Structures are given as C-alpha cells and as structure tokens.
Amino acid sequence: MTSQPDTATSGAAASPSEKKPTGFAATDVLINEFAGAPDTVERAYQTPTELQPHTELGLKDDEYERIRQILGRRPTASELAMYSIMWSEHCSYKSSKVHLRQFGEKQPQNTRMLAGIGENAGVVQISDDIAVTFKVESHNHPSFVEPYQGAATGVGGIVRDILAMGARPIAVMDPLRFGAADHPDTARVLPGVVAGIGGYGNCLGLPNIGGEIVFDPTYQGNPLVNALSIGVLPVERLQHKEAAGVGNIVVLLGARTGRDGIGGVSVLASATFDDEAEQRRPSVQVGDPFMEKLLIESCLELYDAGLVAGIQDLGGAGLTCALTETAAAAGTGMRVWLERVPLREASMSPTEILASESQERMLLIVTPDNLAPVLAVAEKWGVWATAIGEVTQSEADGAPGRLVISWNEHVVVDVPPGSLADDGPVYARPIREPADLILLQADRAETLPRPATGDELRETVLRMAASPNLCDKTWVTEQYDRYVLGNTILAQPEDSGVLRIDERTGLGVALSVDGNGRFARLDPYEGAKLALAEAYRNVAVTGAEPVAVTDCLNFGSPEDPAVMWQFAEAVRGLADGCQQLGTPVTGGNVSFYNQTGAAAIHPTPVVGVLGVFDDVARRIPMGFTPPTGDGDLLFLLGETECELSGSEWAWVTHAHLGGRPPKIDLAKEQRLSALMSRASQAGHVNAAHDLSDGGLAQSLVESCLRREVGARITLPDDGQSAFVHLFSESASRAVVAVPRGHDKAFVALAADYGVPCTPIGVTSRDAVLEVRDQFEIPLSEVREAWTSTLPKLFGDLAAAAVPAEEPAVRSVTLEIAEPVPGGPIEPAEPSTD
Amino acid sequence: MRIGVVTFPGSLDDGDAARAARIAGAEAVRLWHGDPDLHGVDAVVLPGGFSYGDYLRCGAIARFAPVMETIIDAARGGLPVLGICNGFQVLCEAHLLPGALTRNQHLHFRNRDQWLRVESPDTAWTNNFTEGQEILVPVKNGEGCYVADAHTLDALEAEGRIIARYIKGNPNGSQRDIAAITNEAGNVVGIMPHPEHAVEALTGPSLDGLGFFTSVLRALAGATAGGQQSGGHQ
Structure with missing residues (x-):
C-alpha cells in the first residue's frame, strides 16, 4: 500500500548511469583544457559554440537556451555552475512556486508578522519590543548519504538562517523519520543522525526541546531529517539581506572555504536517489559547531554595535546564492574578487569557490567606515573576516546592476543577479490523482478485526506502547542537551517545547512540530490540515496562544504527476487551514525528490506551530501530578468517533494502511485552544x-508514566466500544487533569467554549492504569514495555554505564599533594557491553 | 560578594552560572578568557560548554588561556573556584585537581536528571549541604567519566575529597561513581553535573543546585567575618 505505481521514471533518475564526468567535475574539464586559466567572459564570446555540460549539471535544454538569451552569449563555466545551482529545484522552488503562492493569497490578517516568506526566516512580534524568528528546513539526502555530518549541518544551516535575521538562536527541534525500526540500514542511519544533531546542537549551546521520531518503511531509502530553529531579537535589531549602498564593502565572515559540499543543493537535494548515493558523500558538507558558535557571537556583537548594513547566511549554494540574493534584493550591482576568499585548499578553481557549501560562513554588507570595527570584532572572536568585494551602481538606464566576479584578473562571471535569484524557471507541472487512491481509500481500517475482551485490550495497550512509533524516545533525547541557556520550561517528551524569553515578565513561547505521512498518503489535503491541527493542539494544550506556522514539505519527485498532485493538495490544505486558524505561514522549505527509484515516500508535510505565553509560569505539563489527597479528576475534551484508518493501531496490529483519515474541523481546534488558554490562566x-497517535490509551500511558502516577478510568457509556474509545484517533481531543475544587468551574468553562467535556476517571496513588470493567496494568509493566524498545534496537546504554573498572595492579604511584603535570592516567577498562 | 564567571570561546553555560550566582544573592562578574585581570572577584566559576571546541582534549587549550594563569595562582592562594562540567575538565588539565574526565563509557552524550549524594560538606562550595544529603541535579556530558589511578582514588577517599557521588545509576561510568571532587584545601571543586541548572522551579528538576552557590557565599562571609573579628571589630 505504500508504493506509487504510477510514478514516472524521471530523466533525473536515469542520467547518472553514464560514465563521463558528471556534476561539477564536468565543468572543471574546461579549466584544465585552457592551460590553467579559467573559462572567462572574454573566452565565452570567442568560443560561442563550445559544448557545455549543462545536462550533467541538471539544466534542461530550454533552461540552457534561456541562460544564453539572458547573457547574449554562452555562459562561462562558472556562470553555468551558478545557474545550475540557483535554478535547481532546491533553490528556485521552480515546481512549487505556483502552489506556494496560496500561503500569501490566503494569508490571514496578522499584525504580529514582521517578516515572512522569502526572507531567511519568518519573524513574529511577541511583545512591544521583542520578536522571535523560527523556521524548519530539510536535510534529508545528505543525512542518508552521511548521517552524522548530514544531520549536523542541517542544524547548522537552519541556525544560520535564524542568525541572519538578527536573532540570537535559542533552541532547536528535530522532526525525524526513518525506515522500519528493525531494518539494518536504520541501525546505520539513526544513531548517526542523532549523534550529529546532538554533536552540533550541544556544542552550539542550543537546547533541543522537541521534535518527532517516526518509523515507517516508506522512508527506508530516504529518511527525513528536518531541523527547526528559533531565535529571539529586539524588534529594532531585525536584519535585512539587501546589499544596499553603492561603495559598501562585501565581507565574508567565518570559516574558510573548502571543497566540501560542492553541488549539495543541485546534486543531492534536487535529484532522485540512485545506487550511486555512496559516491556523493563529497557533496555532503562538513560541520564545525565551534566555528558556528563563534560566528553567532561575532554576528550578534556586530548587530548590537550597528555595524551591519546587510547580511545573508551561506548555506545551500554557498557564495553563489549569497552574492546573487543580496545584490538582487537591493537592485544594485556587485564586484567581487574571488582570489581574496580565504581557502582551505589553495588549488580550488573559481567555479568550486562559488559552488562550495562549506559551513559556518556569513556574507556581510558594511559601510567603508565600519570595515575596521567589523574586522576587529571578528578578530576578537577568532573568526576570519575578509573584504571580497563592493556594492556597485545600477545600470545607467536604471536597470539593476550586474554581478561581476573576477579571479586573478580573469573576469569569470558577469551576470544580472536577479536572473539567478528571482527569475529562475517556473513550472506548472502536470498533476494527476494517484491511480491507486480510490482503492486505497476504500480499504478501510474500521473493518479490521479488533480486540474485544479486557485481556485483549490490555495486551493491545502494551503492544502499542512498545511499538517503535509510540515507545519511549529517551534513547534519542538523552543525547540532546535540553538545559543549556536555562530557559527551557518544557522539553520532549512534552506536547510542546516551552521557552522563557523574558526572565522579568515570564514572556515565552511554545513550539510543536508534527506531521503524519500515513494520513497525508490517504488524503493529502486533509492530512496537511491534520498535521497543522496536531501541532496547533500541542501548543494549545500547554496553555499558549498559537500565532504562526512554519512548514517543511517533504515529497517525492515533482516530475511525477501523482506526487505533484499530492503536493498541490497538501499545500491547498495547509493554506486553507492556516487561513481558518488565523495563523500565517511565515516561511519554510520544500523538499522534493524524496524517493527511491520509482517509489516516492508518503507525502509528508511537517508543520511547526509557534505559540505565545504572557507568562510561562502558567504552562500546563503533560504528566499527571502525584496526588496529595484524592487525586485529580480526569476529563476527556472533544468527541470520539470510530476513526481507525491510518491509525497507529491499524499499522501496529495489522500492518494496514487504507481508508480515509480522521475528519478534521478546525473550528473545534480553535475552541479547544481558547478553552485551554483560559483554563491555564485560571489555574x-x-x-x-x-x-x-495511539489515541486515548497511549495518551494515558504517557501522562501516567511521566511522573509515575496511576489512573483509574471509567470509559463513557455512549454506545462506542471500549476499543474505539481507547484507540480511535479522532482529532481535536485532549485529556486534562483538574484538581478537586476546580472541576465545576472547568466544566462550566468548557461549556462556555462549546468543548465537549466528559469525566473519565481520576488519578490515583496506586501505580496502576485501570480501565474499569476491562483491565488493570501495573505502571511498572507498562514502563517496561514502553522503555525497552529502542535500547533493544539500538543498544542498551544503561547497561554500559557501570563504573569503569580500576586497574588491578598499581603500576604508577602518584603523589596526590603534587600532581604531576601531564602525568599518566590509567585508562579505564573498555566496556564489555 | 562578587562571583566571576569565565567565558572561553565555546563556553555555553556561562550565562546560566551567572544567573545562578545572582539568584544565590551574589553579584555575577563576567570574566573574559583573554583578560588575565580577575576584576577583584571573591570566587570564580569555570562554566560548562565546549571551550575551544574541545579541540585536542576537553579543557586542554582553555588551561592555557591568559585568565587561567591568574586563576591557577589565585586558586593555590585559596580563591574559591568551582569548575562545572567543562570547567571540571579545565581544572584537571590545569592540575588543580587530580585525574581526568574521559569519554562516557557508553560513548554517547547523555543528558538526564541525576541523583547525587553529597559526601562532604567541608568545602567552600558544599558547606550548605549535610553529609549524605541526596540531591537532584541535571547531568549532561559526552566526556564525564572520571578516571584516576587506584592510588589517587584511594587517597581521595581517605582524605574525604570525593564530595559527591552518583546514586541510583551512574550516567557515564565514572570510577567509584565520582561526580565531584575537591583539592586538599577545599577551595577548588570540580563537578560534572550542572548545579546551575537546578536553581529555579520553572526550569530545573529541583532547587538543589543553589546550595553550591550559597555555600561559597557563606564561606566568603565566614572568611570576611573572621577577618573582621581578628581585626578587632565586634
């Protein structure tokens, strides 16, 4: 049920079988042939008919022709590389643009938004003088090819986007999707990805406050590694990328430029995977979080001193993207001397310098007066800063200026920057509903055999709790620092990450990021809305007010009409949903070509929702409070219908995917949100x-285990079976624990807000989860089931953490009073685990 | 009282250490790695993080920072110094404390709320605790496995210089469950867990970490009071 039978085999998938030089290696041939000098503009005029490897770089014939038209000649090797990068799917959004417009067209009125789509990240004002910026991005293909560095640089890249807006990054989150949990390749990819995210984020000093870990065979050859970051800035510190001000200096700040990551966006992110993925490891960037930490501190110091006129991060497409976007945004020209770029490898060609995606770099535009102070700040923090160019005038006729780049006296690039940054090709690709969708939707999970007796239900609760998607994720999240910066109020496994922004007032934010590929596969329009609803609800149940959205749209090949239909439907659903909820999409990312051969992944729109707290002290956690007296009263908010299609139960117990996802009425989500916000304020x-995922049963398991508090549940007597109550995944629902004495007021409040509120039991001093007339499970038994899954799959860390054995023989005697500098240290015995 | 908090390139929990000092009632003074001047502080915290990117070895480069030259001298002269996590690693590299912190036994970074037993209240940084007191403090490190040769460990035990041990599970494989140790004089303490992250009910698992900061204030107040008494002021 997971394949895409009508997926067309794309041209992009077919090409790499030829053995001649491909990718950027092909452009270097020209350089070698020309006696060590690069292909120049002058030479391009002299040799107009020279064959160029545009197909190998991923450019279609008509796209190449357009480049020739724009330039009035053939492009130089460097220019060809730049166009191929900037017009790649990843940079140009050429397949998605026509659909993404809806986010603007349907954008709800929102006075909080200071910057939106098209900027490095959306910026949302949360008080008179404070704004936050947040965005989620994909780093899927690099993380499959090289899990550690791919995931690490995914974190690094999104953090620089946040930094470029003028914000101090304050947290990260990671929605992750892998193949089957027990597949051997998952054991390769997952530990590397997790270590990479931890290795980079921990060293950067950013708390990791949440995310997702989902297993599904659909992601076997194409895991999804999405990374979200959030930052905070004083409103007046908002930065812009425009390279304004003729005569201003272009400064490259941060790490030196090397050969890593060349072709990352065009080779890796904008083509379908094939058997040669292994050979593409050099296209994966290599990260250095220490350098990024220094880059963050130096940029913030530069902002605060008012030394920056414009700034852009270097990520995908490296210098090419930063130079063209900053110039195009201002309409100015730019003159750049490439030989000034500090290199890790002196032999790099101009094309390589322009295409390198070396990490931890920023491009600054500064006034000539400010150059010396800028260099001084860089020196203080020990990062490279080099003036590599200057802003030049627009054309005499008022047209935008030109980007002229030379390398050792050779002019290798002379282009209108807007032609690269803004005027890339736009495609209205054909769309067609997947041929198998009707059959898929007809195959409903509601007709599957269900557990009926109390014992069977008990067994199902335990089996579900132990399943890879619902089990305890501590194995992963323990590898992330959630405490650093000292403002983490809630972090995983809570419904949302909650951060304090202002220590004086308690002003804060809540963030949740969610997606459900199975729902989206069954109905991408509703699936996108359901993802939005879940993230919105996760923010709402903490008591925060949801205000804005970011999205990462992970799909298969846009050249497949069925995938394109899924994409169009998902975008339509998300745009409609955001309009209805009044939460604008502030930015995000599209990731296409997530497929292996002809099989696309489930369409997977991942949605992040930002909420605001006036005071984080009133946040509501997910864990039941240890009872001091009679225990809290438990209420189920919302209505439960028999909705099992696409559910975790159908997947875990029947490996079934079919039917239609749960119905979603966003007005109900809004009412639930308003109720929770009010209830939180009233305490x-x-x-x-x-x-x-997993319905009421899983929610109770998690709330009980969080602080080891039992619950005694009496399911509503409303005609639905106990099974449906426990495992249906109807939307717009939550369980709340209300302290005694507050129950009347809470029930009245729920009625005021029109939220169905059903008493379902009490929390208990006894460490059991009881469902009356059905079963009783000691929490110890649920905990064992819930916590043992990931350690069994990926290694039991607890068993390894026994004290290191001490050497039996004292071979060295050290005087304690005078420690010997560099004295020998007995090595610990290696763990035998 | 003025508690200095050093920022090395790559320090991460420096702001948190400063916050903890303020909550405890001290004035937090930020010290810069390149500036040897301690600006008249009464005590120093070397915070957690990845100083100099943990290049070479954790703490190995920070140990040579200009500010450390002054701190090493001052510590030998009795200045209270607390090294947290990376700060503990720096203190070992600087030979103010014996032993070393190595890669966690299980080879993973680990962040969890960790129970400790305070073994000795007889230091500048633990005098507000009672012997045997059990406290809950976050631990988060990749290289927190304390190792030393057996003779050193025996001496630390004998001299009461193991001041906190992991209980209810050892998070990193440290020998003899060592979480914190002190020097002979009791003014220099290295601790792998993070007391600065257990100082507020909103953000920490407990308020137990505050005791380390109030302890040093008490030690300093005692020292000042003692000095005043000896000076004849009543």
Whole structure:
C-alpha cells in the first residue's frame, strides 16, 4: 500500500548511469583544457559554440537556451555552475512556486508578522519590543548519504538562517523519520543522525526541546531529517539581506572555504536517489559547531554595535546564492574578487569557490567606515573576516546592476543577479490523482478485526506502547542537551517545547512540530490540515496562544504527476487551514525528490506551530501530578468517533494502511485552544495531553508514566466500544487533569467554549492504569514495555554505564599533594557491553 | 560578594552560572578568557560548554588561556573556584585537581536528571549541604567519566575529597561513581553535573543546585567575618 505505481521514471533518475564526468567535475574539464586559466567572459564570446555540460549539471535544454538569451552569449563555466545551482529545484522552488503562492493569497490578517516568506526566516512580534524568528528546513539526502555530518549541518544551516535575521538562536527541534525500526540500514542511519544533531546542537549551546521520531518503511531509502530553529531579537535589531549602498564593502565572515559540499543543493537535494548515493558523500558538507558558535557571537556583537548594513547566511549554494540574493534584493550591482576568499585548499578553481557549501560562513554588507570595527570584532572572536568585494551602481538606464566576479584578473562571471535569484524557471507541472487512491481509500481500517475482551485490550495497550512509533524516545533525547541557556520550561517528551524569553515578565513561547505521512498518503489535503491541527493542539494544550506556522514539505519527485498532485493538495490544505486558524505561514522549505527509484515516500508535510505565553509560569505539563489527597479528576475534551484508518493501531496490529483519515474541523481546534488558554490562566488544570497517535490509551500511558502516577478510568457509556474509545484517533481531543475544587468551574468553562467535556476517571496513588470493567496494568509493566524498545534496537546504554573498572595492579604511584603535570592516567577498562 | 564567571570561546553555560550566582544573592562578574585581570572577584566559576571546541582534549587549550594563569595562582592562594562540567575538565588539565574526565563509557552524550549524594560538606562550595544529603541535579556530558589511578582514588577517599557521588545509576561510568571532587584545601571543586541548572522551579528538576552557590557565599562571609573579628571589630 505504500508504493506509487504510477510514478514516472524521471530523466533525473536515469542520467547518472553514464560514465563521463558528471556534476561539477564536468565543468572543471574546461579549466584544465585552457592551460590553467579559467573559462572567462572574454573566452565565452570567442568560443560561442563550445559544448557545455549543462545536462550533467541538471539544466534542461530550454533552461540552457534561456541562460544564453539572458547573457547574449554562452555562459562561462562558472556562470553555468551558478545557474545550475540557483535554478535547481532546491533553490528556485521552480515546481512549487505556483502552489506556494496560496500561503500569501490566503494569508490571514496578522499584525504580529514582521517578516515572512522569502526572507531567511519568518519573524513574529511577541511583545512591544521583542520578536522571535523560527523556521524548519530539510536535510534529508545528505543525512542518508552521511548521517552524522548530514544531520549536523542541517542544524547548522537552519541556525544560520535564524542568525541572519538578527536573532540570537535559542533552541532547536528535530522532526525525524526513518525506515522500519528493525531494518539494518536504520541501525546505520539513526544513531548517526542523532549523534550529529546532538554533536552540533550541544556544542552550539542550543537546547533541543522537541521534535518527532517516526518509523515507517516508506522512508527506508530516504529518511527525513528536518531541523527547526528559533531565535529571539529586539524588534529594532531585525536584519535585512539587501546589499544596499553603492561603495559598501562585501565581507565574508567565518570559516574558510573548502571543497566540501560542492553541488549539495543541485546534486543531492534536487535529484532522485540512485545506487550511486555512496559516491556523493563529497557533496555532503562538513560541520564545525565551534566555528558556528563563534560566528553567532561575532554576528550578534556586530548587530548590537550597528555595524551591519546587510547580511545573508551561506548555506545551500554557498557564495553563489549569497552574492546573487543580496545584490538582487537591493537592485544594485556587485564586484567581487574571488582570489581574496580565504581557502582551505589553495588549488580550488573559481567555479568550486562559488559552488562550495562549506559551513559556518556569513556574507556581510558594511559601510567603508565600519570595515575596521567589523574586522576587529571578528578578530576578537577568532573568526576570519575578509573584504571580497563592493556594492556597485545600477545600470545607467536604471536597470539593476550586474554581478561581476573576477579571479586573478580573469573576469569569470558577469551576470544580472536577479536572473539567478528571482527569475529562475517556473513550472506548472502536470498533476494527476494517484491511480491507486480510490482503492486505497476504500480499504478501510474500521473493518479490521479488533480486540474485544479486557485481556485483549490490555495486551493491545502494551503492544502499542512498545511499538517503535509510540515507545519511549529517551534513547534519542538523552543525547540532546535540553538545559543549556536555562530557559527551557518544557522539553520532549512534552506536547510542546516551552521557552522563557523574558526572565522579568515570564514572556515565552511554545513550539510543536508534527506531521503524519500515513494520513497525508490517504488524503493529502486533509492530512496537511491534520498535521497543522496536531501541532496547533500541542501548543494549545500547554496553555499558549498559537500565532504562526512554519512548514517543511517533504515529497517525492515533482516530475511525477501523482506526487505533484499530492503536493498541490497538501499545500491547498495547509493554506486553507492556516487561513481558518488565523495563523500565517511565515516561511519554510520544500523538499522534493524524496524517493527511491520509482517509489516516492508518503507525502509528508511537517508543520511547526509557534505559540505565545504572557507568562510561562502558567504552562500546563503533560504528566499527571502525584496526588496529595484524592487525586485529580480526569476529563476527556472533544468527541470520539470510530476513526481507525491510518491509525497507529491499524499499522501496529495489522500492518494496514487504507481508508480515509480522521475528519478534521478546525473550528473545534480553535475552541479547544481558547478553552485551554483560559483554563491555564485560571489555574484550573494540573496536566493536559493531546490525543493523537495511539489515541486515548497511549495518551494515558504517557501522562501516567511521566511522573509515575496511576489512573483509574471509567470509559463513557455512549454506545462506542471500549476499543474505539481507547484507540480511535479522532482529532481535536485532549485529556486534562483538574484538581478537586476546580472541576465545576472547568466544566462550566468548557461549556462556555462549546468543548465537549466528559469525566473519565481520576488519578490515583496506586501505580496502576485501570480501565474499569476491562483491565488493570501495573505502571511498572507498562514502563517496561514502553522503555525497552529502542535500547533493544539500538543498544542498551544503561547497561554500559557501570563504573569503569580500576586497574588491578598499581603500576604508577602518584603523589596526590603534587600532581604531576601531564602525568599518566590509567585508562579505564573498555566496556564489555 | 562578587562571583566571576569565565567565558572561553565555546563556553555555553556561562550565562546560566551567572544567573545562578545572582539568584544565590551574589553579584555575577563576567570574566573574559583573554583578560588575565580577575576584576577583584571573591570566587570564580569555570562554566560548562565546549571551550575551544574541545579541540585536542576537553579543557586542554582553555588551561592555557591568559585568565587561567591568574586563576591557577589565585586558586593555590585559596580563591574559591568551582569548575562545572567543562570547567571540571579545565581544572584537571590545569592540575588543580587530580585525574581526568574521559569519554562516557557508553560513548554517547547523555543528558538526564541525576541523583547525587553529597559526601562532604567541608568545602567552600558544599558547606550548605549535610553529609549524605541526596540531591537532584541535571547531568549532561559526552566526556564525564572520571578516571584516576587506584592510588589517587584511594587517597581521595581517605582524605574525604570525593564530595559527591552518583546514586541510583551512574550516567557515564565514572570510577567509584565520582561526580565531584575537591583539592586538599577545599577551595577548588570540580563537578560534572550542572548545579546551575537546578536553581529555579520553572526550569530545573529541583532547587538543589543553589546550595553550591550559597555555600561559597557563606564561606566568603565566614572568611570576611573572621577577618573582621581578628581585626578587632565586634
């Protein structure tokens, strides 16, 4: 049920079988042939008919012709590389642009938004003088090819986007999707990805406050590694990327430029995977979080001193993207001397310098007066800063200026920057509903055999809790620092990450990021809305007010009409949903070509929702509070219908995917959100947990285990079976724990807001989860089931952490009073685990 | 009282250490790695993080920072110094404390809320605790496995210089469950867990970490009071 039978085999998938030089190696041939000098503009005029490897670089014939038209000649090797990068799917959004417009057209009125789509990240004002900026991005293909560095640089890249807006990055989150949990390749990819995210984020000093870990065979050859970052800035510190001001200096700040990551966006991110993925490891960037930490501190110092006129991060497409976008945004020209770029490898060609995606670099535009102070700040933090060019005038006729780049006296690039940054090709690609969708939707999970007896239900609760998607994720999240910066109020496994922004007032934010590829596969329009609803609800149940959205749209090949249909439907669903909820999409990322051969992944729109707290002290956690007296009263908010298609239950117990996803009425989500916000302000709720994957049963398991508090549940007597109550995944629901004495007020409040509110039991001093007339499970038994899954799959860390054995023989005697500098240290015995 | 908090390139928990000092009632003074001047502080915290990117070895480069030259001298003269996590690693590299912190036994970074038993209240940084007191403090490190030769470990035990041990699970494989040690004089303490992250109910698992900061204030107040008494002021 997971394949895409009508997926067309794309041209992009077919080409790499030829053995001649491909990718950027092909452009270097020219350089070698020309006696060590690069292909120049002058030479391009002299040799107009020279054959160029545009196909190998991923450019179509008509795209190449357009480049020739724009330039009035053939492009130089460097120019060809630049166009191929900037017009790649990843940079130009050429397949998605026509659909993404809806986010603007349907954008709800929102006075909080200071910057939106098209900027490095969206910026949302949360108080008179404070704004936050947040964005989620993909780093899927690099993370499959080289899990550690791919994931690490995914974090690094999104953090620089946040930094470029003028913000101090304050947290990261990671929605991750892998193949089957027990597949051997998952054991290769997952530990590397997790270590990479931890290795980079921990060293950067950013708390990791949440995310997702999902297993599904659909992601076997194409894991999804999405990274979200959030930053905070004083409103007046908002930065812009325009290279304004003729005569201003272009400064490259940060790491030196090397040969890593060449062709990352065009080779890796904008083509379908094939058997040669292994050979593409050099296209993966290599990260140095220490350098990024210094880059962050130096940029913030530069902002605060008012030394920056414009700034852009270097990520995908490296210098090419930063130079063309800053110039194009201002309409100015730019003159750049490439030989000034500090290199890690002196032999790099101009094309390589322009295409390198070496990490930890920023491009600054500074006034000539400010150059010396800028260089001084860089020196203080020990990062490279080099003036590599200057801003030049627009054309005499008022047209935008030109980007002229030379390398050792050779002019290798002379282009209108807007032609690269803004005027790339736009495609209205054919769309067609997948041929198998009707059959898929007809195959409903509601007709599958269900557990009926109390014992069977008990067994199902335990089996579900132990399943890879629902089990305890501590194995992963323990590898992330959630405490650094000292403002983490809630972090995983809570419904949302909650951060304090202002220590004086308690002003803060909540963030959740969610997606459900199975729902989107069954109905991409509703699936996108369901992802939005879940993230919105996760923010709402903490008591925050949801205000803005970011998205990462992970799909297969846009050249497949069925995938393109899924994409169009998902974007339409998300845009409609955001319009209805009043939460604008502030930015995000599209990741296409997530497929292996002809099989695309489930369409996977991942949605991040930002909420605001006036005071984080009123946040509501998910864990039941240890009872001091009679225990809290538990209420189920929302209505439960028999909705099992696409559910975790259908997948875990029947390996079934079919039918239609749960219905979603966003007005119900809004009412639930308003109720939770009000209840949080009034202090009516001790704990709240949204119902999503695994339904009520899983929600109760998680709320009980969080602080080891039992619950005694009486399911509503409303005609639905106990099974449906426990495992249905109807949307717009949550469980709340209300302290005694507040229950009347809370029930009245729920009625005021029109949220169905059903008493379902109490928390208990006894460490059991009881469902009356059905079963009783000691929490120790649930905990064992819930916590043992990932350690079994990926290694039991607890068993390894026994004290290191001490050497039996004292071979060295050290005087304690006078420690010997550099004295020998007995090595610990290696763990035998 | 003025507590200095050093920022090396790559320090991460420096702001948190400063916050903890303020909550404890001290004035937090930020010290810069390149500036040997301690600006008249009464105590120093070397915070957690990845100073100099953990290049070469954790703490190995920070040990040579200009500010450390002054701190090493001052510590030998009795200045209270607390090294947290990376700061502990720096203190070992600087030979103010014996032993070393090596890669966690299980080879993974680990962040969890960790129970400790305070073994000795007889230091500048632990006098507000009672012997045997159990406290809950976050631990988060990749290289927190304390190792030393057996003779050193025996001496640390004998001299009561193991001041906190991991209980209810050892998070990194440290020998003899060592979480924190002190020098002979009791003014220099290295601790792998992060007391600065257990100082507020909103953000920490407990308020137990605050005790380290109030302890040094008490030690300093005692020292000042003692000095005043000896000076004849009543």
